[in-house]
Amino acid sequence: MADKYELVIEMAKRRGFLWNSFELYGGTAGFFDYGPLGAMLKRRVENIWRDIFVINEGFYEIEVPTIGIEDIFIASGHVSGFSDPLTECQKCNEAFRADHLVQDVVTNPDIMSADELTEVIKKNNIKCPECGGKLGTVYEFNLMFNTSIGPGSKRKGYLRPETAQGMFVDFPRLLKFYRDHLPFGATQIGKAYRNEISPRQGVIRLREFTQAEAEIFIDPRDKTHPKFTEVAGIELNLFSHEAQEKGESQKMSIGNAVANGIIAHQFLGYCLARTYQFLIRVGVSSGKLRFRQHMKDEMAHYAADCWDAEIHSDRFGWVEIVGIADRTDYDLKSHSKQSGTELSVYVPYDTPKKIQRFAVKPDMGVLGPKWKGKAGKIAAALKALKAEELSGDHIELTIDGEKITIEKEAVTFETITEDVHGENIIPHVIEPSFGIDRITYSILEHSFFEEEAEVEDGEDDKKRLVLRLPPEVAPVQAAVLPLLTREELIGPANDIIKKLRAAGILVAFDDSGTIGRRYRRNDEIGTPYSITVDYRTLEDGTVTIRDRNSMKQVRTGMNDIANNIYDLIYRGKPFDKAGTIVK
RNA sequence: GCACCGAUGGUCUAGCGGCUAUGACUUUAGCCUUCCAAGCUAAUAACUCGGGUUCAAAUCCCGAUCGGUGCACCA
Known part of the structure; x- marks a missing residue:
């Protein structure tokens, strides 16, 4: 009866990955704590996201308050629409x-x-x-949590329902930071809040959750991507409009999908590819991953195209974990209107364009003394007129309901030809938005295995619980185990721990119980490598490294153990190259 | 938010008005142990919370909380 969700959550609670929040007081739905192992796992997932989007794509990370003022959410539509x-x-x-x-x-x-x-x-x-x-x-x-800023209740504030608005609000500063060039992007990893009416499904639907979002501002006339060829060959499981009508997703390369118009453009395709690489790297299994296109009626009205990365979960079926949308210029336009500030980029032309322009020049030397305070409004009204309206002997204007007659001497006009070197455009926004909590849960579920262990004569069936996490995300990266609880073996074990810690590797020491039990304890939390100190260590300075997935062992020297383990975790060194195979 | 079901050590569980509240696994301490969990000894540890009924409540009733399922909600 126990489904995989139950098994995974039970393990996660018992071993310190996930706990219900406020359990001491009975708990509250929609909130989860990350325990010691869960917090580390999540942090490692976030850091891989940083590696891909911040370091490699160059979208710097910012951090803005989790409380936002009312104007922001009026502009974003959350006050009325949420x-x-x-x-x-x-x-x-x-x-x-x-x-x-x-x-x-x-x-x-x-x-x-x-x-x-x-x-x-x-x-x-x-x-x-x-x-x-x-x-x-x-x-x-x-669905937004609200609060008030300062004493009294005059200034309304809301806990942000997404991190995205922070990047939009900082657009003018970001534009300067990136020295007025498109494309550029900014990212944020942080908490967001939604006061869900009735959250269920454990960690899948939270009232406080972590998002990792990138807002990439691009030229709306050019949605190609310079590095597209790097990813064009990547095959994805695509669940497009058509595929959804047929009810079956299809494998297709990004290059083909863009060429056939299934994915709207290169830039979006590129984001799908990097998303795929990220998810695989952190431990989502590719067979349980698909990219589903939003149907026309499900997409926000302003969006040009939108794809969700979905993982398959044993209990919940297909669950959205990433949304990748072309939000066009909707957000910048909304904030521009709300704030009264133009949010655009000046884009120079390759060659200046000759533009014919009709220019009206009111003579303020005449208008000013005559009309005093009204002169400004009159000038503005004159500028809005067309050539034929200006060509009579008098010009009739209505200013604030008052009829005013202007002599033709007070205004000159001409059609001028001038060079225009560029124009202000409102960038379009490509938004990959990641639900880090759901991704972290997916990793746990996809990594979780119950294996039949070898059984000796007269024994019952034995189960081996193993979390096949990629070494890079495993919270505990190596365990150091003296084969026996004896002083002379504990000494070298401590030396090894020191070396590994100096290399930034999170290591656990365990000398409690039989060696087999200790291996199993570490298998269950996904520790990829266990280093065992035995009596041969005292003779020749070698130790064994055990691989969690294969349960195989190699014997290797303890002097360069830190480099060895580091290469195994971060540099993809094959396990059989880490030493000589035992047995 | 509505309806139904459930809640006992860290985990799984026994209990069906009166017990010092079962048992197993885990954990801890010690013994033993030269590579894949459950040898030995001991220890720690639980009735979700609040009311009520009763001489007596883990047990019956009501409410809350949390969890599950269905409905609603999911910008």
């Missing part, structure tokens, strides 16, 4: 979306306030669709 108007039946207590109930009677319920919706329901005598009962007052349930 809430649902609910109404409850007074009789059967069922809750309904008020906007859905009135959509037949009014044209655009989306933009109506709760009060307006209440009014509409009352006027049209709309009843509970379940039992026909009376419906209560409409209220907004917003």
Whole structure:
């Protein structure tokens, strides 16, 4: 009956990967603690993400407050759009979306306030669709956690529901940092918060979770990627619109998918490829990974194309762990409007363009003294006029409802030809957005194996629990085990520990119980390598290294043990090159 | 948020109105042990919380919390 989720979570709790938060006080749904091993695992996943997106792609990381002011979320649409108007039946207590109930009677319920919706329901005598009962007052349930900034409640604040807005808000600073050149990107790894109505599914649906997001600002006219050829050959499991209608995903190279128009453009394809490489590197199994394209009706209206990386989970089926979207210029435009600041990039042309422009020049020397305070408005109105409107003897204007007549001497106009060297464009945004908690859980589930161990005569079936984590993400990277609990073996073991720690390797010492038990303990938490000190160590200074996956051993010198282990973990050194095979 | 089901050491579990609350595994200390968990000895450790019924509640009732399942929600 126990499914894999149960097995994995049980192990994770017992060994210190994941704990329910606030357990001491009974716990609260939607919150999880990372224990000592879980926190380390998660940190290593984040660091690999940094290696790929920050170091190799050059998208510097920023860090902004997790609390945002109201303006940000008005611009992003979260204040209005991240809430649902609910109404409850007074009789059967069922809750309904008020906007859905009135959509037949009014044209655009989306933009109506709760009060307006209440009014509409009352006027049209709309009843509970379940039992026909009376419906209560409409209220907004917003999924953002809110708070107030400073004493009193004047300044509203919200815990951010995504890290993305931080990068958009800092756009002008980022643009300067990158010296006014497109494309550029910024990333952020941090907490985000959503006050889910009823979170279930353990660590899959959290109220506080960690996102790793990149916002990459590109020229909307050029969505190619200079390094596209590097990834064009990578084959992905694609679940496109068409594939979803057929119900079957297809293997296809990124190059082909872009060429055939399945993926909208190179830049998006490139992000899919790097996402794939990241997920495989941290330990998601490729056979349980697919990229699903959003259907047209599921995509945000502003998005050009959107793909989710999904992993297959034993209990939950296909689960979204990454979203990769072309958000076009939606976010920058919204913040531009809300803040009243232009958010654009000046892009020079290769060769300057000749542009013919009609220019109106009000003579402020005449207008100023005559019209005083109104002169500014008059000048602005004049500039908006066309040639034929300016050519009469008098020009009639209406300023603040007052008719004003301007003599033609007060204004000159001409059509001028000038060189234009470039233009301001609003970049498009490509957004790969990663749910780090879901990825961390996926790794645990995909790495978790229950194996039949060899059984000697007269023994029952034996199970070996092993977490086949990639060495690079394993929280404990090496265990040092004296074969027997004896002083003379513990000495060299401590020397080895010192060397490994100096090389930045997280190492555990364990001398409790039989050697077999200790191997199993380490298998269960995914420790990739165990170093055993035996009596031969005292004779010739060699130790054995045991490989967690194969349970094979090599014997090697303890002098360069740190380099040896480091190469095994980080440089992909094959295990049989680490020493001479034992047996 | 609604409905149904569940909750006992770290983990799994016995209990069915009255016990000093089973047992196993784990863990810890010691013994033994020269390479793949469960040899020996000992120790630590639990009735989710709050009310109620009763002489007496882990056990019955009510509520809360958490977990599971279905519905709703998931920008």
